[in-house]
Structure formats: C-alpha cells, structure tokens
Amino acid sequence: MGNFIGSSGSSSPCVAEAAHIQNYFSSRTWIEGAALEQLKSVAALPGVSSVAAFPDLHPGKYGPTGIAVLSQRLHPQLIGNDIGCGMSLFELDLPLRKLRIDRAVEGLRRIEAEDVFDPAEALAASSLPPDLFPAALGTIGGGNHFCELQAVDQTVDAAGQSMFDRQRLYLLVHSGSRGLGAFVFGQMLDLQSPITAGLDPASEDGVHWRRQHDVCVTWASLNRRLIAERAASVLRADLRLVTDVPHNLVRDRGTALVHHKGSAAVQAGDMAPIAGSRASLSYVVRSLDSTGPSLGGISHGAGRKYDRATMHGRTGRNRSERVALLKNEWGGQLICDDRSLVIEEAAGAYKDAGQVVQDLADAGLVQELAAMRPLVTYKKAIEGPPDRTRNKPSRERGRAGHGRG
Template sequence: MNEQNSLTLIAREPARFDPVALDQLETTSRLEGMDRVVGLPDLHAGNGIAVGAAFWSQKRIWPHLVGSDIGCGMALWETSLAVRKFRVGKVERKLHGLDEPWDGPAEHALAKAGLPPELASPALGTIGGGNHFVEFQRIEEVVAPDRFAELGLKDDRVLMMVHSGSRGLGQAILQEQMARHGTEGLHDGAPDADAYLQRHNQAVAWAVVNRAVIANRFLDALGMSGNCLLDIVHNSVTRHREGWLHRKGAAPADCGLVVIPGSRGDFSYLVEPVPDRADDALYSLAHGAGRKWSRKDAHARLSRRYRVADMLRTKLSSHVICEDRRLIFEEAPEAYKDIAGVIADLEAAGLVRVIACLRPLLSYKTRAS
C-alpha cells in the first residue's frame, strides 16, 4: 500500500500502474472538496476518470465520477444443475433470443423494486455491450473449506455470473447532469444534489432488477432454477461516514461476499472482505482484473494475429459466445491484467480472504439470434 497526501494506492508494486490512470487519479484528487482517493489493484485509465477507484468527499457529490453506467455490478447465482451434467454444446444450442427485448411483465418487476412504471424499457433483461456478460462457472478450488461450508455453498453446482448495469437509464441521467453542471460537484443537501441522488438510486435499483431478469431468462432457457448468492454494485455514490463515497469500477467491502472476475479466459474469485483494514481502501475492493490494453489497442493487436474462430475457446478450454466481430477482440483475455496478481495485492493489503476459485465453462456476450 502506497500513500501520498489524500491519495492511496493498493498494490505491492504501484510503479506498475498505467501512468495515464495515475494521472487521472491525481487530477481527481485535486478537485475542490475531495478528501480521499483510493486506487485499487485493477486500476486502469478510463474516459477521463480512472476505473478501479474510490473517492470520498465530506461535502460534495460528483455524478461524473460514478459515470454513465450507474448501478453496474455483478450477481452470482448458484444453479440447480450439477457440474457433472453440464454439456457445453447442449447449453450453447439453447442460448438463443436472449439479446431480444424481454417479453415478461416489466412493470410488475419494477414495481416490486419500488420503481415507477415509466422506467420500463426494452433494454430491461438484456446484457448490453462493452465488458458485460453472463458466464457459467464451476468451483475450481475451495480455498477456505470451513467458511465455504458455513456459508452453505455447494461445490458440485454450476454457478452463473451476471455482469450488467442500468443500460441507457444511467447514461441519460449522467448526460442531463453534465449538461447542467459539467464536472462541477453538487453540494451536499442542495436541491440538485437531492434530485440526482433520487435518480441515481432508481438507476441502481433498476440495474439490480435487470441482473435478476437476465439471470432468470438464462435459467429458463436452460430449464434450470437457481438462487442468487450475491449482487454487488460497482458504480455508485453512497452515504459513508458523514460524507459521500463514490465508487467507479470498485466492489463494496461492506456488503458481504464479493465475486471478482478475471477475463473470460481466466479464473474468478469468491472473496470475503476483511473488516480490520477496510477503511484503508475506503471500504472498496477491485471489481475485476482491470484492463491492460484499451479496446482500440486490443482490437488492433489481436485482429491481425488471430481469426474470430481462434477466440471462441480459451486457454482454460472454456467456450465463448460472441457474434460481434469487434467485441470479441476488444474483450479478449489478453487485454486484461492477471487476476491472480490483483487478488494477491488485495490479500497483501489485508483486505480480503479468498473463499473459492471459480473456473469459466461458457461465457456469453452477444448472439445475432
């Protein structure tokens, strides 16, 4: 862990961070009213704002630090299917039509979450683009057997991880804020701040509903049932110790178990936050491996070396469904950092305890029909 004024870097070797990401983090730390900034091990450059970071201010809220995908996060489901019965080919053949609008009772699903019917949208129940996905996994290793058993988890069931957010809703909210205020912070208690927080909270709730609908669509397509083990949010602003905690690509360390995914060709980790040192990292954890290359660079580097067909299997023998020719290169495993190193950084900082390691079986991005 490396500290400099109000900026803390969680890493064994901070010099390995991308200088552009560090510059973005430093710029944010100098905002008037910014009290603390933390860069997590998956830190990487974003669109003006570093991703993999947490920001705390006593008096101000900055919507642009949360970004456009308000409520984006991960849900992990334990399915009814035994690992020994999982057949990749059979599953692949059944996963069709899941990019189309959901034909279920959208208004009813939103109402159960306390959301108004006007937030119903054709995007509800769809994954979206970018780094969003649904991935089927199995337990590769139980690292903490006693804790695993205490949590009532099963090591013989297929798991399903859903990564998605608020789709166009969060983007519309941010665009409105930027048009009114730009990157200027909103003062705690001001009418504009209260109005943003109300819409922000709706987008977070919408994203949670979206992940649940996505999960149930996939379970229904495969004739399975399942239960949600966790749902965590990566992009948000929440009340924290008489101030405001912004997370931009950061998992919460104060909401129970966390799943931290690698790339589609690497392991994911189920971890339990350790409370003793949580404040060192603003009660936040890495939300994934973090990008090593930008999407543009990944496409340029890999599309010249590989065919699309080469990208449909990973080094772990997992399968990939992605019929977007550009996206399959942009989101390739090579474009991401080593997830084992990210987890080791969190462990070295005393922030997490690893419960289990998860192996990918099938990653779903998008399909034409």
C-alpha cells in the first residue's frame, strides 16, 4: 500500500499534533520538495486527521495539488477557485477509420461558438437558476483545461472482455466551474481570518459555503457535458457518457469531510480518466476496494513537473520549436492560438502519466483498463468567444449561492 510519514508536531500541549500523511507515490516518481513541505502544512491545519498524497503531487497556492484531506473542519482554500473541476470521458459513434484530422481540427476550432443548447434551459434542467453564469456554459477556460479527441492505443481486458472499442473515437473533457467558482471562492476569502482557520461545517458560513460548493459541482459537470455536445455537433456524431469524475470538491465521510484537491473522487468500481499531456498517452482506470485508506482519492492526471514560468526557458525558444509543439507522434494536432499557453502546457511540463498509473496500481488503488492517444486537443482559439465570465453584474453574481438560508 502507501508509504507512511509518521506524525509530527510540537511537544507543547497547546499545539495539536500534525496528522498522518500517507504517500502513494514511489521513488521513481518526481516529487518537488516544495510540495512535500506544503503537505506538512496541510497536515497541521485545524481539524485535519489524515492526508493522502498521490503521484501527481505538485505545489499549489494554498496547498499542493494531488491530495485528499480528511478533516472535522471545512478548509475551502484547499479546494481553490475551480470548485467542481473534473474530467468527463465520452464515447462517440464516429469510427476511427472515418477520421480526417485536418477536418476535425477545422471543426473543433469553432466548438465554443457552436449553438446546440439554450443556456437557460440547460441550467433549469439541472435544477440550477437559469441566469447562473449562462455565458460561460460550454466553455473550457484556460490553464490546463482542454477538450481532446482520443483513440484507444491499447486495452487491458477486464473479466475477459475489453471495455473500450479500438474502432471508436472518444472525447476527454477537462473543465470546471469557470467564473462561478471564482466568485464563490472570492466570497469565501472574506469569511475566513486567518484563511488557515477553516470553517465549522455546522456554522452559518460553513453551511452557506457547502451550498454554494454543491451548486458549483453541478454547474461544472453540466459544463463538461455541454462542451462535449458542442464537439460532437461539429464532428457530426452522437455521444455516450462513459464516466464523469470531479477532482476539486468536498465529500462527506462519516462525521468528517474529505477535501479533494486535484485528486479524482471515486468509489470502489468507478472508472476514472488519468490525463497525460497533449503529446502523451492518457489512461482510464478502475478504482479498487482498497481506495478506502486513500480517502476515496486517486490521481486525476500526470501532474506538473515544471511550473509555467520555468517552461518558458525550456522549450519554444524559436519558431521551429513552437511549431513542433503543435503536433505529436501519432499525427495529432493542438488547437491553441495562445503562444504562452502552448509553451506552458507542453508535454515536458508534465510527469509521466504511465508511471503515475503504475504507482497507483502498485499501491493497490487501481486497475488499468485502457491507454488513449491524443488526436486533436482543443485549448484556445483566437476566433472563439471572449471570456465573459468575470466581473458579472451584481444581480447575476448574487445568485451563486441560492441565498444564505
């Protein structure tokens, strides 16, 4: 199972002993020292009793990404501003043999302008207010978010039968709650002083944040589905949801709470994507019964090896290098008109997703089901719609939490 770091803490009776940290990564996986230091800080937060750290672990602003944290208190800063962010995998009824990558690129450049749903109707159908950040629905966002057309590279038989069709195409969508989550996070920052104190889950502020959190998780899942519907429309295909797994959220666990920050929230038997980079394989795994000790968490992706600023000195220093970053060894192509983002999200910025999956499998947390190769990755197109999800009018922004009640 995992490697253990023993409890640590002050001998003073006035200082609570730090929580146990359970590591699920091997010595073969690169883990930055700053992330390990942040783990210790998380373990010392009020109410925290257990921390699980996964192979995609890397430093973050308020704590590392790639963790699950069990606590009696709410710590919204561990979740961050992209509440409900996750990955959804869809199967298309489009045969791989009919794919023309250049034509797919041409179509997918337009996905965020594809008119295939009414935002108010889509929100209402998910029991959300029809004016809750409607302009952002079906949009991907920046950073490491993407919509990727994939094909099966290899499969691992489960019960004697592969669960993935080598002749079909798949969509992997990674996105979250966009400006809605940022608004909720901004509200939360005004509630906590200091930010590390956390919230009493039963307090008015704690109940209010959980309600807003739940809205964000629902909105983010809907957003991923609508992105996929837009992509399927331009590809002239129907789609079927394979799995939808959030990795930035809080879940109840008995009388305590599990905070997932960049860790896929699963139960035994769930399928979950583990994303590589746009020039490396991604994986689909099934979580096993032994995810109980890992607080129901596993890695959601490869995890960053180098931060964004560092990548500008490592690759893309001339035009030929930047052009090379737009293609991969399978003939796949990247749609991204932001030169900085191309460099910051280059394959070299990420760890080896295959090693991440191997660490999780060796720890008894997952069984690999398939490896998926990237064919077309959409991140950002200049002709796409502008990001209108920030600085919303006060009337619309005020609907984020359904009131404080």
